[in-house]
Amino acid sequence: MDMKVMENIYLLVIVTLISVVQNAFFAQKVEKECNSQNIKTSTLERVSCASRNCMDLYPTFLAVMWCAGLCLSQAPAAFSGIIYLVVRQKYFVGYMGQTSQSTPGYLFGKRILCFLFLMCIVGIFNYLLISHYGSDYKDYVETITSAASALLLIP
Structure with missing residues (x-):
């Protein structure tokens, strides 16, 4: 693979791989609850529902993270992706x-x-704007999004 392409996507790839590991954790948790000897239907339903809810938004998350990273800036998109994975873990644990x-x-x-x-x-x-008018505001916008991504940490 071309090194220039890899320079532009490696952070997004890392976040995607971390999200795959997180999905495996969710699946393992559901499987563990299914195979437990003392099956509590309410616990199994909660874990299963939390996993299903996380999986429902997963394609949307991947699409917007990759689109934001490729179209605008990789670092803020990857940072937002990591924060989203932490929040998704909090949601999953909270739902249980x-x-x-x-x-x-x-x-x-x-x-x-x-x-x-x-x-x-x-x-x-x-x-x-670049293709039709020749104006490129990407540097300004990257600076703004880099600063704005830190604001995501404010609850």
């Missing part, structure tokens, strides 16, 4: 306790997905 404990993780995850989506839109808009 009481469903009210999972709400902050869900809301924070939604905010991160919105940020990644906005990065995608800005990156595509910048590409259209």
Whole structure:
């Protein structure tokens, strides 16, 4: 593979691989609850539902993270991806306790997905500006998104 291409995507690849490991953890947790000798249907339902909810948003997360990383800037997109994975873990663990404990993780995850989506839109808009008008605002926008990605840490 071309080194220039790898320079532009290695952080996104690392976040994607970490998310695959996290998915395996979720699947292992569901399997463990299914195979336990004292089957508690409420515990199994909670773990299964939490895993299913996490998997429902997984394709959206991957799409917006990769689009934001390729169209705009890799580092803020990868940082947001790591934060999203931490939040998804918090949601999963919170859902296994009481469903009210999972709400902050869900809301924070939604905010991160919105940020990644906005990065995608800005990156595509910048590409259209370059192709039609010759104006490139990518450096300015990268600076703004790098600073704004740190604001995601504020609850």
